[in-house]
Amino acid sequence: MLRQTFGGAALGFSRITGIAALGFAGAIVLANAIMVPAGLPLTGAEIGEVNAFFGARGDAVAVASALTPAAWLLATLFGAGAVSALRRSERDRGEAWSLLGFAGLALQNATFAAVIAIRLALTSTAAPGNATTGGLWVLHDALFTLNGTFLALALIGLSVAGLRAGLIRPWHGTLGLTAAALLFGSATLTPLIIDHAGPLGLLGLAGWLMWVVWIIAYGLTLIRLNPAP
Numbered sequence: 001m002l003r004q005t006f007g008g009a010a011l012g013f014s015r016i017t018g019i020a021a022l023g024f025a026g027a028i029v030l031a032n033a034i035m036v037p038a039g040l041p042l043t044g045a046e047i048g049e050v051n052a053f054f055g056a057r058g059d060a061v062a063v064a065s066a067l068t069p070a071a072w073l074l075a076t077l078f079g080a081g082a083v084s085a086l087r088r089s090e091r092d093r094g095e096a097w098s099l100l101g102f103a104g105l106a107l108q109n110a111t112f113a114a115v116i117a118i119r120l121a122l123t124s125t126a127a128p129g130n131a132t133t134g135g136l137w138v139l140h141d142a143l144f145t146l147n148g149t150f151l152a153l154a155l156i157g158l159s160v161a162g163l164r165a166g167l168i169r170p171w172h173g174t175l176g177l178t179a180a181a182l183l184f185g186s187a188t189l190t191p192l193i194i195d196h197a198g199p200l201g202l203l204g205l206a207g208w209l210m211w212v213v214w215i216i217a218y219g220l221t222l223i224r225l226n227p228a229p
Contacts, residue, residue: 031068035060104154111150
């Protein structure tokens with residue numbers, strides 16, 4: 001059993017990284033709880049709506065953006081903890097699914113850093129008739145939607161690794177793989193989602209909500225690797 005294969009130091013690290021997963025989930029939910037009620041335009045929104053939001057709600061963008069560096073740090077820490085908990089079992093089988101998952105986390109951090117940078121730039125450039133705003137918003141939408149590819153990588157890698165090692169339960173793995181399919185489908189349909197605001201955007205939203213539940217459950221799993229005092 002995995003619980004028996006780790007010494008006290010490894011188990012302590014596992015608990016820290018499990019808490020990091022919960023912190024990451026809390027940070028991204030809080031950031032969205034700030035931006036969505038403030039009126040963040042949906043993917044494919046008209047440029048007039050974009051200018052109105054970023055011109056008037058730079059405060060909300062700044063507050064939400066301030067949460068993201070911590071979120072990226074916590075996501076990376078969670079990924080390291082998951083890899084630490086899974087690699088011994090994987091090496092015995094000659095596999096590296098957890099490394100695929102960690103790569104997905106790292107790539108989504110980098111992609112979303114670009115998304116946040118564009119949002120901050122829009123707070124300075126948003127103005128009626130500014131052509132720069134339109135180009136930035138299209139780039140924002142493309143990166144935001146394509147990021148589903150990297151979330152899917154993280155979900156597939158860590159779900160498959162967790163299932164094969166017996167670290168996570170079947171329902172948890174199924175949740176992760178389903179979310180990965182939705183997010184990858186959304187990324188594949190990026191041109192349509194950008195050009196036609198509508199129900200296609202719900203694919204990514206559903207996958208993202210499942211991703212949040214998945215990472216919370218994974219965090220709790222890592223925390224429980226520690227024996228009770």
